[in-house]
Amino acid sequence: MPEKIKVIVNEDRCYLCGGCAGVCPTLAIEVHSSGWEFLQDKCISCRICISACPVGALSAEPLEVSE
Amino acid sequence: MKEMKYDVVVVGAGIAGPIVARNVAKSGYSVLLIDKKPAIGTPKQCAEGISIKVFEKYDIPYDKRFINREIYGAKLYSPSGYELELRYKEASGVILERKVFDKMLAYYAAKAGADVLARTEALDVIRKDGRIAGIKAKHEDETVEIHADVIVAADGVESTIARKAGINTYAPPHEFDSSYEYEMLIEGYDPDLIHLWFGNEVAPRGYVWVFPKDEDRANVGIGINSDNPQTAKYYLDKWLKENNIPAKKILEVNVGVVPVGGFVKELVKDNILVVGDAARQVNPMHGGGMAEAMEAGTIASKWIVKALEEEDLALLRNYTTEWWETDGERLQKVLKVRKVTEKLSDEDLDLFIQILSGADAEKIAGGDYGEVIKALLKHPKVILSPRRIKLLRELL
Numbered sequence: 001m002p003e004k005i006k007v008i009v010n011e012d013r014c015y016l017c018g019g020c021a022g023v024c025p026t027l028a029i030e031v032h033s034s035g036w037e038f039l040q041d042k043c044i045s046c047r048i049c050i051s052a053c054p055v056g057a058l059s060a061e062p063l064e065v066s067e
Numbered sequence: 068m069k070e071m072k073y074d075v076v077v078v079g080a081g082i083a084g085p086i087v088a089r090n091v092a093k094s095g096y097s098v099l100l101i102d103k104k105p106a107i108g109t110p111k112q113c114a115e116g117i118s119i120k121v122f123e124k125y126d127i128p129y130d131k132r133f134i135n136r137e138i139y140g141a142k143l144y145s146p147s148g149y150e151l152e153l154r155y156k157e158a159s160g161v162i163l164e165r166k167v168f169d170k171m172l173a174y175y176a177a178k179a180g181a182d183v184l185a186r187t188e189a190l191d192v193i194r195k196d197g198r199i200a201g202i203k204a205k206h207e208d209e210t211v212e213i214h215a216d217v218i219v220a221a222d223g224v225e226s227t228i229a230r231k232a233g234i235n236t237y238a239p240p241h242e243f244d245s246s247y248e249y250e251m252l253i254e255g256y257d258p259d260l261i262h263l264w265f266g267n268e269v270a271p272r273g274y275v276w277v278f279p280k281d282e283d284r285a286n287v288g289i290g291i292n293s294d295n296p297q298t299a300k301y302y303l304d305k306w307l308k309e310n311n312i313p314a315k316k317i318l319e320v321n322v323g324v325v326p327v328g329g330f331v332k333e334l335v336k337d338n339i340l341v342v343g344d345a346a347r348q349v350n351p352m353h354g355g356g357m358a359e360a361m362e363a364g365t366i367a368s369k370w371i372v373k374a375l376e377e378e379d380l381a382l383l384r385n386y387t388t389e390w391w392e393t394d395g396e397r398l399q400k401v402l403k404v405r406k407v408t409e410k411l412s413d414e415d416l417d418l419f420i421q422i423l424s425g426a427d428a429e430k431i432a433g434g435d436y437g438e439v440i441k442a443l444l445k446h447p448k449v450i451l452s453p454r455r456i457k458l459l460r461e462l463l
């Protein structure tokens with residue numbers, strides 16, 4: 001099992017190109033005209049979006065599990 | 068909440084969407100074309116190169132307003148600097164101004180009778196009695212329900228609407244390219260040709276391009292495999308620096324991800340169709356997808372019109388069949404070639420660019436590569452390498 005992550009966007013780097021949303025296998029990212037949105041409950045922590053971003057605007061933080 | 072009703076709703080006014088909307092509207096059916104962008108075509112995510120043949124083939128005016136420059140061929144550069152030039156007497160392609168082009172395609176759709184709404188984002192599909200009855204969208208702060216008999220997902224690489232409608236457009240990470248591009252001032256390159264640099268250090272799996280828009284202005288970009296640990300931006304900046312090209316006159320930065328394989332199997336589900344990048348219909352070798360989007364849009368619109376005329380939505384499925392028998396089959400072969408070229412080392416690239424002639428390149432560009440490969444297999448430097456022979460044989 002990969003470590004559960006939270007995907008974070010650096011808004012100053014992001015171009016809202018939609019690429020990360022396109023490669024995400026589970027529709028956990030939506031790129032609206034108004035901004036980038038991450039849906040934690042759909043994310044499977046595969047990190048595909050992070051390597052696909054052409055400008056390195058995404059990173060991961062370990063997800064804090066509430067006991 | 069506002070409600071609307073159309074025969075067909077098309078999500079996405081890139082290339083594929085407006086072609087579908089125009090063709091269906093021309094046949095007299097009511098069509099709505101929506102795009103989330105406030106200005107259709109802007110920002111662009113493209114190097115803007117396209118074959119000159121598409122204008123006649125897809126009935127698009129050859130309008131100087133969206134043609135920056137006519138192109139007469141290409142120049143290829145190997146990792147160690149060997150060059151291969153392919154030059155035609157007549158223009159073979161153009162570099163578009165996509166911001167104008169996309170908007171004009173939407174304009175042609177509007178002129179043909181379609182309604183067009185910019186800044187209207189499809190959020191989800193509307194389901195009714197087990198089938199999809201339309202699209203829920205947002206225009207500014209207003210929610211709009213667009214009911215339609217046929218829904219076309221032309222929503223580009225994100226393919227959100229297609230996926231929400233239940234069409235499987237998943238492709239593995241390796242089947243995407245990450246691209247980064249500057250529109251910038253650049254000198255020293257023949258502005259009548261497009262220029263492509265190859266090499267595993269230069270652009271893993273892909274290439275660096277210079278597509279001239281002016282004597283001294285060009286789209287300078289890169290595409291690399293999107294599962295690469297480095298970013299496309301990293302590789303392009305590195306290339307510019309290593310080639311002493313000053314990046315001080317940058318007019319635009321363009322970013323995008325391109326599907327280069329993993330074509331969608333079922334392009335239709337009930338009354339939903341998926342076209343263009345959303346259906347991963349892109350040439351896996353060079354990452355160009357505009358002509359492919361036009362072709363798919365043309366086939367899709369033909370079957371939409373037939374289905375509406377005969378009041379039989381089951382006819383929509385013929386779009387899947389026809390696409391796979393024509394462009395799909397062609398692109399599947401191109402994908403096979405790409406998978407082989409992906410394995411080439413820098414030495415292989417040097418060698419092939421060195422020993423191929425312009426005439427060979429012309430044959431390859433025309434898709435007639437069998438003969439060239441047979442000739443290569445007889446070349447002394449190829450004969451000596453069992454690995455090269457194996458790679459080339461895979462292409463036959």
Ligand SMILES: Cc1cc2nc3c(=O)[nH]c(=O)nc-3n(C[C@H](O)[C@H](O)[C@H](O)COP(=O)(O)OP(=O)(O)OC[C@H]3O[C@@H](n4cnc5c(N)ncnc54)[C@H](O)[C@@H]3O)c2cc1C
Pocket residue numbers: 078079080081082083084101102103104108112113114115116117187188189190221222223224225227228246247248288321322323324325342343344345349354355356357358360
């Ligand atoms: C850097 C780069 C360079 C490229 N260079 C070339 C090239 O030189 N030549 C070439 O042929 N191809 C090139 N391509 C590929 C080409 O841009 C695409 O293949 C082509 O645009 C596909 O057209 P499309 O209509 O399928 O999708 P798009 O042109 O991407 O259009 C999709 C549209 O849908 C809209 N949309 C998305 N989601 C929604 C929603 N939920 N609601 C409303 N609207 C929505 C988007 O705003 C967009 O306008 C390049 C791509 C990139 C990224």
Ligand code: SF4
Pocket residue numbers: 009013014015016017018019020021031036052053054055056057058322
């Ligand atoms: S791929 Fe990168 S630049 Fe594009 S929308 Fe995602 S985070 Fe932003």
Ligand code: SF4
Pocket residue numbers: 007023024025026027028029042043044045046047048049050
């Ligand atoms: S980590 Fe994987 S599942 Fe999560 S948002 Fe990124 S691509 Fe989607």
